[in-house]
Amino acid sequence: MKLSDIHQLLTHMTLREKLAQLTQLTPLSFGHNRNADLTGPDAGLRIPAQDSPHIGSALNCVGADDVLFVQSQHMKNSDYAIPLLFMADIIHGCKTIFPIPLALACSFSPEDAEEAARIAAKEASVSGVHVTFSPMCDLVRDPRWGRVMESSGEDPLLNAAFAAASVRGYQGNDLSSPYSVAACVKHFAAYGAPEGGREYNNAELSQGTLEEYYLPAYHAAISAGASLVMASFNTIDREPVTASRRLLHDLLRKAWGFDGVIISDYNAVDELISHTAARNGAEAAQRSLHATVDVEMMSTHFINEGEALVNSGQLSAKDIDEAVLRVLLLKNQLGLFENPYKGADISEEKRLHRCEAHLTAARRIARSCPVLLKNENAALPFSSHEKIGLVGPFAKERRVMGSWSAGNFEGVSLYEGLCEQMNDSLIVSSAYSPLESLQNGFTDIESFNRETLAIELQDCQKVIVAVGENQDDTGEGASKSDLRLSHNQEELIHFIKSLGKTVITVIFSGRPLEITPILSDSDAVLQAWFLGSESGNALADLLLGVHSPSGKLSMSFPYSVGQIPVYYNLYSTGRPASRENPVRYSSRYLDCPNEPLFPFGFGLSYGSCIVKDLQFDTDNGLILRGEIKNTSQTPYTETLQLYLQQPFAQIARPVKKLVDFKRIPLAPEETLAFSFEISQQMLCYPLHGKQIFEEGDFICMVGTNSAQLQNLSFSLSKEQYQHLKRSSYDFEMFT
Ligand code: GLC
Numbered sequence: 001m002k003l004s005d006i007h008q009l010l011t012h013m014t015l016r017e018k019l020a021q022l023t024q025l026t027p028l029s030f031g032h033n034r035n036a037d038l039t040g041p042d043a044g045l046r047i048p049a050q051d052s053p054h055i056g057s058a059l060n061c062v063g064a065d066d067v068l069f070v071q072s073q074h075m076k077n078s079d080y081a082i083p084l085l086f087m088a089d090i091i092h093g094c095k096t097i098f099p100i101p102l103a104l105a106c107s108f109s110p111e112d113a114e115e116a117a118r119i120a121a122k123e124a125s126v127s128g129v130h131v132t133f134s135p136m137c138d139l140v141r142d143p144r145w146g147r148v149m150e151s152s153g154e155d156p157l158l159n160a161a162f163a164a165a166s167v168r169g170y171q172g173n174d175l176s177s178p179y180s181v182a183a184c185v186k187h188f189a190a191y192g193a194p195e196g197g198r199e200y201n202n203a204e205l206s207q208g209t210l211e212e213y214y215l216p217a218y219h220a221a222i223s224a225g226a227s228l229v230m231a232s233f234n235t236i237d238r239e240p241v242t243a244s245r246r247l248l249h250d251l252l253r254k255a256w257g258f259d260g261v262i263i264s265d266y267n268a269v270d271e272l273i274s275h276t277a278a279r280n281g282a283e284a285a286q287r288s289l290h291a292t293v294d295v296e297m298m299s300t301h302f303i304n305e306g307e308a309l310v311n312s313g314q315l316s317a318k319d320i321d322e323a324v325l326r327v328l329l330l331k332n333q334l335g336l337f338e339n340p341y342k343g344a345d346i347s348e349e350k351r352l353h354r355c356e357a358h359l360t361a362a363r364r365i366a367r368s369c370p371v372l373l374k375n376e377n378a379a380l381p382f383s384s385h386e387k388i389g390l391v392g393p394f395a396k397e398r399r400v401m402g403s404w405s406a407g408n409f410e411g412v413s414l415y416e417g418l419c420e421q422m423n424d425s426l427i428v429s430s431a432y433s434p435l436e437s438l439q440n441g442f443t444d445i446e447s448f449n450r451e452t453l454a455i456e457l458q459d460c461q462k463v464i465v466a467v468g469e470n471q472d473d474t475g476e477g478a479s480k481s482d483l484r485l486s487h488n489q490e491e492l493i494h495f496i497k498s499l500g501k502t503v504i505t506v507i508f509s510g511r512p513l514e515i516t517p518i519l520s521d522s523d524a525v526l527q528a529w530f531l532g533s534e535s536g537n538a539l540a541d542l543l544l545g546v547h548s549p550s551g552k553l554s555m556s557f558p559y560s561v562g563q564i565p566v567y568y569n570l571y572s573t574g575r576p577a578s579r580e581n582p583v584r585y586s587s588r589y590l591d592c593p594n595e596p597l598f599p600f601g602f603g604l605s606y607g608s609c610i611v612k613d614l615q616f617d618t619d620n621g622l623i624l625r626g627e628i629k630n631t632s633q634t635p636y637t638e639t640l641q642l643y644l645q646q647p648f649a650q651i652a653r654p655v656k657k658l659v660d661f662k663r664i665p666l667a668p669e670e671t672l673a674f675s676f677e678i679s680q681q682m683l684c685y686p687l688h689g690k691q692i693f694e695e696g697d698f699i700c701m702v703g704t705n706s707a708q709l710q711n712l713s714f715s716l717s718k719e720q721y722q723h724l725k726r727s728s729y730d731f732e733m734f735t
Contacts (some may be wrong), residue, residue: 001337003254005330009080010321017079018324019306020054021049021582023078024087024263024297027061032070036060037407039089039476043563052302053077056327057265059086062094062406064344065127071340084329085341086625086734087263090132090181090403091150092116094123095353095695096362096533097411099369100474100510101136101162103529105152105554107368108639108661113139116365119358122179125343126352130334132181133230135166137217138187140555141565142242144197146478149510149530149730151192151400154555154567154600156213157658160220160340162427168222173197175227176335180341185221187232187265190214194234197564199479203234208651209237209388211686213569218508219256224637226259227330231293233268238601240275242268243287252290255689261326264288270299281305294323359534365540366531369639371551372524372604373515379502379524381545382462383605384422389463389501390415391453392492393435393445394508395527397402397466402510402530403475414506414528421544428455431492437472444486454499462502464543465493471530474510483514483561490518497521506539512557527551545606545673548636550663552705554605556596568600568706569654579700595707602705607636609666611702614712621724622678624700624712632668637665642684643709649694651687656701656709676702680724683716693721 015022026036029045031284047055054072062071067086074084076516092098098116107113117134119369124132139159140148151160163185170183182634190210194201205214222229232241241247241497242264251259269288270281278284285301286309296302310316336342349357352358372380382388394400398410412420418427431453436442457463467489482492505522507513510530519525525536531538541547565582577588580593589595608631617623628640643656659682665673683698684691695717701709 001332006325006332009082009328010324012080013324015189015307015317015320016303016309017054019302020051020319020323021082021327021343022295023055023300024057024059024295024510025055026059026298027070032057032073034061034066034070043267045298046685047303048176049284051400053079053643055084057087057295060088062088062124062127062129063085064126064128064346064349065500066397068341073341078223082328083131083331083336085327085336086128087131087133088124088129089134089404090124090129090502091134091136093362093532095119095128095408096123096125096358096408097405097408097488098362099531100149100529102510102554103369103531104150104365105158105162106371106551107365108158109663110161111366111508112167113162114169114366115361117166118172119361121172121181123353123358125179125181126345126348128344129181130336131184131228132170133184134170135163135183135184135221136186137163137221138192139217140192141215141567142194142197142481143479143483143511143555143558144561145192145194145563146199146403146474146480146510147192147476148555149474150404154393154556155554155569155658158495158554160216163217163221164224166683167221167226171225171227175333176248178345181229182330182334183221184228184230184263185218185226186230186231188218188252189241190236191232191233191234197479199477200233202693205236208687211689222256222258222322226260227333228256228263230263231268233265233271234273234540235275239270240277242293242666243277245291249292257260259326259481261330262292262293264293266433267298269293269296269301272299281386282309284584285309289319290313290325290458295324311494345672354533362532363534363537366534367541367547369529369531369551370539370542370549371527371602372549373527373557373598373602374522374525375604376442376517377502377523378505379462381524381543386462386542387426387428387460389457389460389494390418390427390429390466391431391463392466392467392489393433393620394466394506395429395464397434397508399471400530400535401532402471402507403729405532407532411531412536413598414464414536414539415464417538417540418543420537421540421546428456429458435468435470435486437470441474442490447488448492453495456568457499457501462504463496463506464506465496466506467493468508469510469513471510481561483511484517485515488559493521495517497548502710504543514553514561516559519597548606548634549603550605550637550639552601552639553598554600556600557598559595559597560592563596566596571652572655586636599705599707601641602707605634605636605638605665607632607634608705609638611640611704611710614702614710616712616714617675622644624648624676624678624702625673626702627671627673628664628666629671630669633668635665635667639663640674641706642701643706645699645701646694647697647699650687651685653685654705658706664732677725679723683721695721728735
């Protein structure tokens with residue numbers, strides 16, 4: 001539709017019809033008896049029949065049949081032929097489910113994220129979805145928070161790279177394509193920093209921390225062209241983001257130039273009252289609209305209060321028109337005025353959903369996500385010809401999809417994956433009792449019979465113990481104060497070890513757990529996360545050595561929950577502690593190390609490498625060159641990481657920060673040259689909304705994880721800085 005026609009449309013709409021266009025409800029709430037997952041409190045919302053034909057968008061109605069029905073009914077009743085926008089949570093896949101985002105980030109492969117998002121977009125679009133509430137770009141440092149599973153972890157660069165890649169995958173080159181969906185960046189901002197890791201809690205952080213750590217990923221997603229932004233539930237500096245004109249209008253729209261749709265989170269406009277930021281629905285609506293929230297999700301204060309607010313001068317009709325225009329322009333970009341049904345197609349669903357090509361991609365992508373944390377006594381890989389034990393609640397568990405898996409609950413179990421590649425007579429499976437959800441009152445698996453188990457496993461030297469947390473105890477509303485495995489799961493590991501077995505602990509979780517208590521009794525530990533549809537097959541590929549693990553932690557594993565928040569890019573403090581020489585008056589704990597159990601960027605493989613011959617090349621800019629040699633007979637992919645430290649600056653600088661990374665496939669005994677170009681953005685830090693470069697000394701650190709690094713120092717003047725390249729990662733959010 002031409003822009004002039006869109007503007008013309010506005011002139012015909014009444015104020016109430018415009019306010020209805022700014023409202024998103026489930027189809028049931030506006031008169032259509034069709035399915036929609038409720039992802040928040042069920043307030044039994046129903047709106048008057050006369051408003052129904054003017055509602056702007058539908059929440060979580062997925063499926064060609066449902067969408068075709070609801071849209072056709074809507075178009076029939078709509079006075080202006082304005083189609084509904086269908087928005088849904090397609091977070092890590094639609095019907096083909098990929099690893100949870102926290103696991104996907106361990107691949108350090110934004111290309112994989114882009115491919116997964118592309119496949120998700122195709123499967124979602126043929127099911128009638130126009131907008132996905134993804135990527136979630138909330139940086140996280142506290143695994144007590146259930147939604148760390150949805151994040152790309154603790155590092156701003158990794159988050160930014162995955163955010164931009166996901167937007168490219170979802171949106172493709174043409175939003176009106178039947179295989180593209182619009183991306184909605186969420187949750188702006190810093191929802192991933194709830195105090196105490198407690199869901200929906202206040203985010204207590206400085207402006208500098210917000211700018212340096214939490215904002216880059218949202219900015220990268222917007223720079224990649226994301227069409228929408230979702231405002232977050234939390235407060236920052238005593239202001240609920242949903243009502244923050246400073247964050248949504250001044251920063252997002254004016255400073256960053258975002259001109260797309262801002263949508264509230266589920267019922268978040270109404271929750272301004274609980275935040276004590278509004279006395280009633282009218283004030284909640286006024287504050288959100290003034291902050292330039294365009295769409296109210298799952299509450300109806302815009303419709304119910306908006307007319308009085310405009311008529312009393314508390315809101316300008318012009319602001320309402322601007323919000324409606326942004327929604328109509330989005331629908332136009334999606335091609336909905338020409339074709340309200342866009343990609344919805346029942347036969348295409350049958351052709352594309354979980355098709356072989358998608359499942360093959362899901363298996364390959366899933367293989368790059370598990371992280372090998374320990375591997376001693378030749379525990380892994382094991383041969384497909386040796387008899388092995390397989391015990392624990394996740395031995396045969398198919399509920400390995402992770403939270404936000406679009407209503408798909410089962411994938412390939414570990415047992416099924418192993419049977420695919422081994423004679424099942426070689427797999428002695430026992431002690432399997434499912435781990436039910438804490439939310440249903442279950443705290444542990446059934447206790448196992450020691451004598452029986454010892455007899456059953458007598459012919460197995462190696463035993464896989466598959467443990468973890470129930471997938472429903474991760475995601476939204478799933479904060480936990482205790483991150484240990486349940487008692488009987490820990491006991492199972494200890495008992496198997498007491499039998500003299502080689503213990504291979506495989507952990508299924510949506511967050512870093514506190515695994516210190518079981519580490520010494522495990523000869524190998526593989527962090528399996530929740531890998532989605534192809535979980536068991538991908539794990540079998542790794543456990544049997546068909547492929548080598550290559551994942552690197554996107555989030556630190558705490559030594560104990562008492563350490564949290566623990567992350568790699570910390571500040572040294574005025575009294576940095578020394579493990580070698582612990583003194584009382586230093587920044588440390590009496591009963592726990594400062595370092596995490598496993599640091600960001602850490603992950604073993606079946607191969608090994610050395611990094612050598614580091615040197616700077618200053619002929620063209622500033623390039624760090626070196627060589628990496630596979631010192632093993634095993635082909636594998638190593639992820640080389642480049643960190644940077646600025647030993648002195650006007651403000652405290654982290655002891656290191658990730659500034660680049662490269663996945664390098666290595667053949668047996670192969671030596672490859674590598675190079676990292678130092679860019680201007682790598683050397684800057686944000687201060688009061690500006691990117692600051694201070695001339696002086698810097699230290700480059702190169703290695704295969706954030707703790708074991710080789711250093712190379714250099715100094716740089718302002719003059720030299722000017723000759724460096726600008727970064728490939730767009731951090732120019734402040735200029
Ligand atoms: C939820 C989540 C948000 C999701 C929305 C719609 O409460 O916070 O991530 O997209 O509601 O389901």
